[in-house]
Amino acid sequence: MEEKDILDKLLNPETRDYGFNLLVTHFQERVYLLARKMVIDHDDANDITQDVFIKVYQNLEKFRGDSSLFTWIYRITSNECISFLRKKKIRNFLPWSQSSDNWKSQIDNSPLISGDEIQKKLQKAILTLPEKQRLVFNLKYFDELKYEEIAEITGTSVGGLKASYHLAVKKIEQFLNDH
Amino acid sequence: MKKLEQIPKKEVFQVPEGYFEELPAQIRKKIDADKSPIWYGRPQFRIALASITIILAIIFSVVHFSATELLIQEELSEISDERLINYLESADISLVDIIEEISIDEDTYLEIMKENFTFDSDKIEEEILLNLLKYSDELL
Secondary structure, eight states: OOHHHHHHHHHSTTTHHHHHHHHHHHHHHHHHHHHHHHHOOHHHHHHHHHHHHHHHHHTGGGOOSSSOHHHHHHHHHHHHHHHHHHHHHHHHTOOHHHHHHHHHHHHHHOTTBOOOHHHHHHHHHHHTSOHHHHHHHIIIIISOOOHHHHHHHHOOOHHHHHHHHHHHHHHHHHHHHHO | OOOGGGSOOOOOBOOOTTHHHHHHHHHHHHHHHHOOOSGGGSHHHHHHHHHHHHHHHHHHHHHHHHHHHHHHHHHHHTSOHHHHHHHHHHTTOOHHHHHHHSOOOHHHHHHHHHHHOOSOHHHHHHHHHHHHHHHOSOOO
16 A cells, blocks of 8 residues: 555545554554654554554644655654653653663563563663763664664754764664663 | 663563454444534634634734743843853752753764763762753753
8 A cells, every 4th residue: 555545545545444444554563663662662653653643544634745654653653652752751750760770671571572581681772871962873773774764754964863863873873782 | 781682572461351452442442423413613613713812822922921921031141151050950950851852963972971970879960961951952
């Protein structure tokens, strides 16, 4: 299913709901996995994913086609993840390190997280990054997006993204060697 | 030193069985529940209220903050680079926060990396910070 086919269905009022269903089916896994990488917990990622698609539905008429559907949806997802993490920090009155400890525990113990020791260690290393840097790292490393695409999603300059990703890699490698 | 590229890339996050099959229906259910028949829940009312609030906020901001903004700009321009660097080093502002706020082009980034990159990870943040401040027009 091409984006163009989904967009055609969405733009036609008679097929809009069908088009939205196609959109959800097409993008749900990527949206969920980005959210899950950011917030670790499945229930939180599920909430974010649903909120993303509800926002997409509510703002369909505002989508002008300046960017691709994917970029637009990923931008909403990124914003929802950052917003969620910041609210969680405030709500829990926890310093970032304590939230991070809870997530590390989930990585070790959750039945919904697999992988061998080194891959779990990598996820823990990623948790040490500030939220925006984590987002950039996940988009670049796991989603393998180009810097120009990430720039469109995050609104950050390509130069800034390269610097951010470069630092993230160094921090992660240092963590892997220290632990 | 272990390198990131040595680690096989794998998706470690799993989902409960049937999750993606059920998700579209769950989202549809929430959307349908959200369509409120009550007048103050209607989008037109919310848009009108939001517009008025925004206009009032803009008027207030322009009147109240324009004078203050000017004063801050003047005071900032009198502060030396050295004092700013000392402040940034002591303040709880991460290098990442600064990098992400600065708009630097690719050539500037490459120049900075070429001139200043070292493999000493303890020094790398400090060096990049100092050189970004040197090349950047906006600091915060």
